[in-house]
Amino acid sequence: MTRWAMVADLRRCVGCQTCTAACKHTNATPPEVQWRRVLDMEVGEYPEVKRVFVPVGCQHCADPPCMHVCPTTATRKRDDGVVTIDYDLCIGCDYCAVACPYQARYRVKAPTYAYGAPIASEAKQHDSRRVGVSTKCTFCADRVDAGLAAGRKPGVDPEATPACVNSCIAQALHFGDAADPASNVSQLLAENQFFRMHEELGTEPNFYYLWDRK
Amino acid sequence: MSSHFGPNPWIQQHWDWRASGNFVFGGAGSGLLLAAALALPLGPARGVSMALGLLLVALGLFSVLMKIGKPLRALHVFYNPRTSWMAREAWVAPPLFATAVYAFLRPSTQAEILFGAAALAYAWCQARILHAAKGIPAWREPRLIPFIVATALTEGASVAALVALAYGTPSRLVYGLVAAALLARAGAWFSYSVKIAPVLAGRARDALQAVTPVLLWFGTFGALALIAAASALPRAYAWPLVAAAAAAAVGTGWRAKHVLVTRAALNQGFSLPKVPVRGAR
Numbered sequence: 335m336t337r338w339a340m341v342a343d344l345r346r347c348v349g350c351q352t353c354t355a356a357c358k359h360t361n362a363t364p365p366e367v368q369w370r371r372v373l374d375m376e377v378g379e380y381p382e383v384k385r386v387f388v389p390v391g392c393q394h395c396a397d398p399p400c401m402h403v404c405p406t407t408a409t410r411k412r413d414d415g416v417v418t419i420d421y422d423l424c425i426g427c428d429y430c431a432v433a434c435p436y437q438a439r440y441r442v443k444a445p446t447y448a449y450g451a452p453i454a455s456e457a458k459q460h461d462s463r464r465v466g467v468s469t470k471c472t473f474c475a476d477r478v479d480a481g482l483a484a485g486r487k488p489g490v491d492p493e494a495t496p497a498c499v500n501s502c503i504a505q506a507l508h509f510g511d512a513a514d515p516a517s518n519v520s521q522l523l524a525e526n527q528f529f530r531m532h533e534e535l536g537t538e539p540n541f542y543y544l545w546d547r548k
Numbered sequence: 549m550s551s552h553f554g555p556n557p558w559i560q561q562h563w564d565w566r567a568s569g570n571f572v573f574g575g576a577g578s579g580l581l582l583a584a585a586l587a588l589p590l591g592p593a594r595g596v597s598m599a600l601g602l603l604l605v606a607l608g609l610f611s612v613l614m615k616i617g618k619p620l621r622a623l624h625v626f627y628n629p630r631t632s633w634m635a636r637e638a639w640v641a642p643p644l645f646a647t648a649v650y651a652f653l654r655p656s657t658q659a660e661i662l663f664g665a666a667a668l669a670y671a672w673c674q675a676r677i678l679h680a681a682k683g684i685p686a687w688r689e690p691r692l693i694p695f696i697v698a699t700a701l702t703e704g705a706s707v708a709a710l711v712a713l714a715y716g717t718p719s720r721l722v723y724g725l726v727a728a729a730l731l732a733r734a735g736a737w738f739s740y741s742v743k744i745a746p747v748l749a750g751r752a753r754d755a756l757q758a759v760t761p762v763l764l765w766f767g768t769f770g771a772l773a774l775i776a777a778a779s780a781l782p783r784a785y786a787w788p789l790v791a792a793a794a795a796a797a798v799g800t801g802w803r804a805k806h807v808l809v810t811r812a813a814l815n816q817g818f819s820l821p822k823v824p825v826r827g828a829r
Contacts, residue, residue, distance in 0.1 A: 344823075377823055378823075401631075403632050403677075403681065404628060405627065405628050406624040406628060406635075407628045408624075425616050426618045428562040428563060429632075429677075431560075431683075432563055432683050432815075434682075435683040436683075437683070437818075529821050532819065533821075545825060546824070
């Protein structure tokens with residue numbers, strides 16, 4: 335069974351936010367909504383200070399609390415592990431947003447645009463179904479599905495790979511099938527030490543962070 | 549250096565006073581219905597209490613309706629009772645109204661048990677709604693559940709005592725229920741706040757800790773003293789005392805719930821158990 339996962343190599347991420355921009359461009363998210371964010375963390379104390387850039391977003395948990403609490407069944411998990419939102423079912427109660435330990439969910443109350451009135455690309459991509467309901471990273475599931483249908487391999491062929499991964503200038507972000515031992519992400523996980531965020535909460539995220547070699 | 553790294557959590561911005569209104573009014577309403585079933589005899593006091601309880605529950609639901617992004621789709625809330633406590637709360641609401649109306653029209657022991665059970669189920673669902681929100685440490689703490697249920701009963705019982713007094717039917721049972729609920733709530737709050745306060749920080753912890761003295765001194769000991777005095781006095785002298793006790797019990801309970809939902813609700817934040825190893829070792 336396929337299990338789509340993302341791997342972020344924290345040693346490689348330089349915090350350029352290209353993934354954030356690519357996600358916004360691809361998914362036409364409104365201002366202040368960032369399905370793919372990069373945190374800029376400063377850790378330690380002088381003189382042992384480090385800057386760490388951490389890509390975050392929906393972790394597509396294997397046991398997603400957002401899905402369990404959703405009163406409408408709008409939030410679901412596909413067989414391949416992608417957590418989805420049915421915009422036509424969601425009532426915008428924000429219960430999923432407070433249940434998510436990763437602050438991955440957004441809801442806008444009215445259409446908003448970067449410069450007030452919509453520019454051409456915003457007007458073209460505007461989706462009124464996403465106003466008033468919960469939204470989040472989809473792992474570019476439509477792109478993955480279309481790529482698979484065209485015989486492409488997600489994580490390898492750009493046509494079948496999430497926009498943030500395609501855009502990463504440092505090859506810090508990777509996408510692939512974690513259930514396939516030969517996949518790119520499985521290889522990375524086998525060769526490196528990794529963690530998942532807030533693992534103690536039992537959400538089993540499908541988003542892995544590499545921090546050192548084995 | 550701490551064992552975890554990352555930005556500090558911040559107070560959630562998704563649920564505001566409208567969301568807390570569901571817990572404030574819905575809790576008091578379900579508690580009043582439960583108290584009516586447990587401690588009020590048949591008669592106008594029980595009828596008024598039931599009507600007021602249903603009104604409060606409806607007000608709580610209306611408060612949530614004002615908050616959601618797609619109010620015209622509100623009925624979708626019934627779709628997922630299998631796992632969602634919010635959907636379960638929605639499923640309990642119609643039987644709560646139906647059994648209360650039935651018990652009012654055709655009073656019987658069975659009807660009392662039914663609407664009392666529905667009221668308890670409603671308060672229980674509210675407690676579990678908060679507990680299931682895994683992203684908010686102050687809500688997912690299991691010790692919050694008894695507090696939410698206990699404060700619902702406390703608020704409801706104190707209002708029921710006032711209504712009973714207004715209709716000339718105060719009883720040791722209703723005063724006893726108020727006293728027991730007040731003590732249970734204080735115990736539940738103490739247990740919860742001792743456990744959760746160290747987990748919180750900054751303004752959230754200050755807000756939570758500010759609840760404790762008010763809830764204990766005014767909302768518990770003050771209310772208990774007033775109820776004890778009222779139970780020993782004739783009706784004419786008792787009602788201002790019971791009114792003050794009810795105001796203290798209800799006011800402090802509502803404040804505690806509002807603070808919990810809006811001001812003590814730090815999210816999980818982001819946290820790294822390791823920092824990346826770069827460059828030469």
